[in-house]
Amino acid sequence: MNNWFDENKERYDKEIAALEAAKISYQVDENAKKYGVLRLNLTITAESILLDIPDKFLPLELTVVFPDIYPYSRPQVYALNIALARHQNLTGKNLCLLPRQTSYWLPETLLVTLLNEQLWKVLTEGEQTSSDILKDNPEEQAEPVSEYYQTVNTAPILFDTTAYDAIPATGHSASLIGSVDLGYKTRPVWPFHMFALRQFDEHGNRIADAKDNIKGLYDETVRVPIYKLDKYPPSFDAGKDLAWLKSELEKRNERFKEYRQEVKLSKPEGILKEIVGLTFPEEIRPGEIGQGWLFISTLDFLKPVRKKDGGIKKVKEKHLYYSKVNHISRNDLSFRAPSLSPLADKNIAVIGLGALGAPSAIEFARNGIGRLGLLDIDTVDAGTFIRWPLGLKYAGQFKTDALKNFLSENYPNTDIVSDVYRIGAAAIAAEDVITEIQKDKLSPILDKASLIYDATAEIGISHFLFNEAKKRNLPFVSIYATPGVWGGVVLKVVPSQTEGCWMCLRYALEDGSIPDPPANPDGNIQAAGCGDISFVGTSFELQNIALAGVRMAIGILTALEGGYTDLKADVGVLSLVDKDYQSILPQWAEYQLKKHPNCPYCGTKNI
Template sequence: MSTWWERYPDELSKEKAALEALGYAWSIDQAAMDAGQMVVRVDVPHEGGVLALTAVYPDTYPYFVPMVTTDSVQFQRHQHPLGRNLCLLAREGEDWRPGHDSLATLIREQLPAILGVNSGCMEPDAVAQAEDHAGEPLSSFLPYVPECSVIVPDETPPVEVPAGRLSLLLRPTPAGWPGQCFVNGIVESIADLQGKSLVRFNRRIPSFDRSTNGFWLRLNERPAVTTFESSAIDLYKLVDGRLAPLTKAIQNAKRGEVFIVGLLYPDEVSWRNNADDWVFLAIQVVRETKRSRPAEILPQIVRANWGGEKAWLRRAPFLAPLRTKTALVVGLGSLGSTVVMQLARAGIRGLCLLDDDNLHVGNTVRWALGWQYAGFQKGTALASDIAANYPYTIVQSFSHLRIGALPNPPADQPSQYEILERLIIESDIVIDAAASYRVSHFLADLAREHGKPYLWLTTTHGAAGGVVGRVQPSKNRGCWHCFQRGLADGSIHLPADAGTDEVQPGGCSQPTFIGAGIDSDVIANQAARLAAATLCSGEDAGYPDFAWDVAVADLQRDGLSIAPEWTTHVLAARQDCPDCSGQA
């Protein structure tokens, strides 16, 4: 295997020349180099002494930055508390310039800022300019058990309560999992030691189905840890003897039992901003108590996973208005299923799904979910997946309602019309992905009658193009019938169509179009964006709206695929539309 300096001998020469020009004592670890690893040591004058730096080069150098550590000084900021490596570049070295930067560059240009910040002598404005504006919480540095985490809510217990109990729901241990403990779940509730409830987290994820109890302890300051190897023991020492019920439970436990303890403490969770942070210990009994011999335990660190509604939407705050909105989606095929999943990802509060079809394996080339749900009703599959993955969205599925179908229900039950009318009244938008002119005609008129926004989307043969459109009754623009007239007279052009034949796969009662999700998802994703914009219209800091109502997409031209080209239109009221002529 070749080394980077064998692949790029000029880079090694440049590296040595730059270190020589730096003017500090430096050396290459020849034994490490003989073993194929470049390690350089540099002595930097610091506060009347020497700051001893060790730089380890990745084998992908010069494309990636060397890791620089020091054991001679422990800095409060910009140094990994366990690995001792210095944060000389922000964001894991994103500013590294291959072919230009070197270890000497880091020491000359970046190290002074770290020394200045940690000296406490820099002015606040200078510190703000020198630092990357990112928090350095202890939780981001700890070694965790792989595949394990505990989801926690936004709210934490009051500071005046020092300790208490946890109620958790965990996943079952996967088949074939190695001997180490498996802790992956969600906090259901937090109480004090007497059992008084302090925080409840009312989210249910079906895969978390094993109830267990644990403990929590509040620390007055960020825990001190020393090394990767000892960090779990360091944290356990902060717990040992401070939770009497835990001590008793461990002493009475059998071999293999696991106890979960959450440590809650103040830390810098964002740049120069402190708040509560969590880390969890999974304490496994390796050998039970026997006579005078105490139990032998193995603590391991489990990551806290912030899953509260506030934390969840931090990455997309403009979607917050969707938390009060509900959409009725009719048609759950290749387009509708993708819209549904995108809206669930976006955090919409509620979805009402209508489709009486079931999922075939062949659908999955363009459907939102895969083989796992083959044979399920499409609405059932989507509801199940959303419950497992987006629990903040509440889903209702009407899998046995086919619009326009006979026979009518018995006289003592709601009619199909009454059910649909109620669903539209209870929804904030009607999304029509049914690909049926008759269904669209009916839904557009019923939505208009009740003053609800109506959004439709379609695609063409080969998924070569598509249309996304909306009607907003509150805006006094045109309607779905105006759109149809625009298609008829050419003022709105028809989307590209591959002209392919329909196919009728085995087990299907009707022919269907040919097309794949890699194309049709373009239409569905744009419809989801338009739905979010429509639902957030008029809301402060919501998802920004569009200046148009109808967009026609072309994805193919002259037998070739093209980057999606959208032609947009404002849906104006037309004189030849009986419903809108008075507004034209």
């Protein structure tokens, strides 16, 4: 990519002319320019024509670095000789002239315009520390100090910090408040994440535990101390801050807590040791102080170095680094989608785990459902990878097992109960001898359900499941696609709320009062070696139906508790092709499900 200032010389000349017109002196860093980077050193004085720069900051030295795609994103402005309480990076010294989102920057804006409109504001508001004023300013955003540390972002600590966040300040610069057992895989490759599996107070009493299914994901643990600080670590350097911590403890004749446990690495050859967790006050919302977190780790390893004779020798190296905490409590997970909080106490039974049911189950777990019941008879066929959501690793597994393993590993807050079972199949063969009562595999899936989610695409099984939901007074959602995935249907039946029922929909589709979705007359296929009829169609077409079903189910379960808005429609009919069978953007037609006069459940006829 060519340099923007060479390709767009007219814009470059405008920038320079505007600086000169504003009486801002500048110097071009010719060495940086030689390597394709435009860096300017500016001096703003009392003679400069800029709005309301406070006199105490003058003369103001600024360094400006332009991005390589300028003017499509903003320049970075550094003030190396001043220190603001806000709106300035504590270590890099860059000024926060605009919020981070690129939508706040217009490509036609010149550097001088940016400085004229924003610099005075940042210099003035950057000295503001009143929490009340900060809370009342809608343009403010929190500035967590932990963001300014150079962390190894690929080596995070996954941690529900709730128990430690509630511990009050101790009145000391650093105090031991407990320890955690960090789980990890045996002989990991660095960098890697660790999970806080068990938490203890300063006396060794256990105060919090991860769920058993999370513990099962990790082979080994290492115990590390947790220290509460009265302010953020001062040096922004992991080695210096660890030394500072030990020094502060020594002032009170307190020894640094060492468990002398190590993590042996497979790559690089070495160990991870002397890991410590630090929590300290930091801004979590404008004007509101909460707890920030960092971990410091010491990596001792052997670094291969080529010798003069061409051979390789291994040299001992030490690297101290910070790790971020990835907060993983249910509150942290629901923070980004608060309308989903009620799902934590809900249970959905998903029946049918094909190309509609499997992605639906993943979405339910991803969005925080408390419990999932999964039921299917089929195994994962490699030929279905084109539209089944999990890939090669799961070939040959029962779909229930594949999904249970995947969901437990990736969304461990959801409890999974599953079984392999074909609803409606004969319990025994013609000549089998019955020696015991057949196990009921359906009831454990349905008994604790808050909603039955039918993704079987089998009309007989859907009919049965609707009646099971009716018998149990449960909401019922059913979804299916048409051959070729030219269209599909989503249906909800909510007790005491939906006028009609599953059978009413069948009659409505039959008489046209609710139109059938389009279907490809050549959309059914049979794969080699498979005894079942399948269909042509893509995952991205099927996702329209699965996601609509998920929205419908989540709305039913959460709306009454102030959660996600329930969909008004009882039935959605999807069209992915027009009347000429040309692909179109998804078009949903919505219908209320009325009682049908021919329905044996709701009308005048008896079944």
